[in-house]
Amino acid sequence: MQSLNISTSAMRGIQQALDNTASNLANLDTIGYKRRQASFSELLSDSMNEQPKVDDQNRNTPFGLRVGSGARLGLTKLDLGQGNVKITDVPTDVLIEGDGYFAVTRQTDNKDDYFLTRDGNFKITRHKALNWYTLATPAGDYVLDKSGIPVQLTDPNQPIRIDAEGRVFNGDDDNPVAEIGIWKVNNPDQLQQVGKDLYDADLEDPIQLTDKYADAVTEGIATVRQGALEGSNVSMTEEMSQLVNIQRAYQLNSRAIGISDQMMGIANSIRSR
Structure with a gap:
């Protein structure tokens, strides 16, 4: 037996x-x-x-x-x-080079859910609640900046530029209008996959984002590349x-x-x- x-x-x-x-x-x-x-x-x-x-x-x-x-x-x-680099030359496509994750938020049942992702295929859209233009995933999840709020763009009709540190420049303004948050996860194996290339960020409030995760750019383990996407590492x-x-x-x-x-x-x- x-x-x-x-x-x-x-x-x-x-x-x-x-x-x-x-x-x-x-x-x-x-x-x-x-x-x-x-x-x-x-x-x-x-x-x-x-x-x-x-x-x-x-x-x-x-x-x-x-x-x-x-x-x-x-x-x-x-x-x-690291997955293969796919050059797209699309201004809203963002690639993370190194270790780090984007943070995105989604409103469901009158509450906000927070996720982490490596997918930088973003688009410009209007935030329904905050009434400003921001970056979002194809599924409609809003990309968060370093303070835990959705990225704010001043003029969606003007071109955007994103530097290696994740700072977003809108139009001809030399001052950044936002900084995309790139977050360090100490133990990625503990991340729970929830589908659509998203991981549960295990957050109840955006304030907890800066307490739970460190800034990967400041830590020197990640940089940002505009106009490119990261392919699968399979x-x-x-x-x-x-x-x-x-x-x-x-x-x-x-x-x-x-x-x-x-x-x-x-x-x-x-x-x-």
């Missing part, structure tokens, strides 16, 4: 790893997508120490027999490698290689279940005689 439990738990974890690989392949062309890499951990194991005395004779291995319970998917680690070759390994592991454990079933069938037939 133990062999059945071990192989069954392994197949369950392998299925989850397959789902992770499928998700990576599905987002091969998603702007700003970061692939996840599956890693496995061992389930609870036991040590059988009460063995017959005869087993201790001429024994070279440590005392006791280690009996495992299989493996499970322990973690899907976020790969923070490698088709690597994912297909991982897919082959998953398939072989699934076949191995499936074969182990079949052999265990045959062994139990033989044992039952001998007992019935």
Whole structure:
């Protein structure tokens, strides 16, 4: 029975790893997508120490027999490698070079939700509540500046320029009208994906933004590039290689279940005689 439990738990974890690989392949062309890499951990194991005395004779291995319970998917680690640079020459497209995230907000059910994203495919739109022009994602989420409020543009008909520090210049004015916030996340693996290349920022109020996250530009770990987007960091070759390994592991454990079933069938037939 133990062999059945071990192989069954392994197949369950392998299925989850397959789902992770499928998700990576599905987002091969998603702007700003970061692939996840599956890693496995061992389930609870036991040590059988009460063995017959005869087993201790001429024994070279440590005392006791280690009996495992299989493996499970322990973690899907976020790969923070930089994606390919896609030059678009669109003034509202913004690329983060280095480690950092944009912060965006969305109003739902009379409250504001806050998210982090690497997708810098922005557009100019009017903020419905604040009645000023700002930058927003294609889904309508407003981009936040360094103070936690939506970026404010003075004249949407004038060209905008964004420098390496995220400062936004509108028209011929040499004074920045806003500064796009680029935020440092200390433990990106803890970010919860909520779809559409967004991560839950775990904020109730924009004031908490500067308390929870540091300025990635000030920290010197990120810069901004206008007129470009970051592609997905998924490698088709690597994912297909991982897919082959998953398939072989699934076949191995499936074969182990079949052999265990045959062994139990033989044992039952001998007992019935």
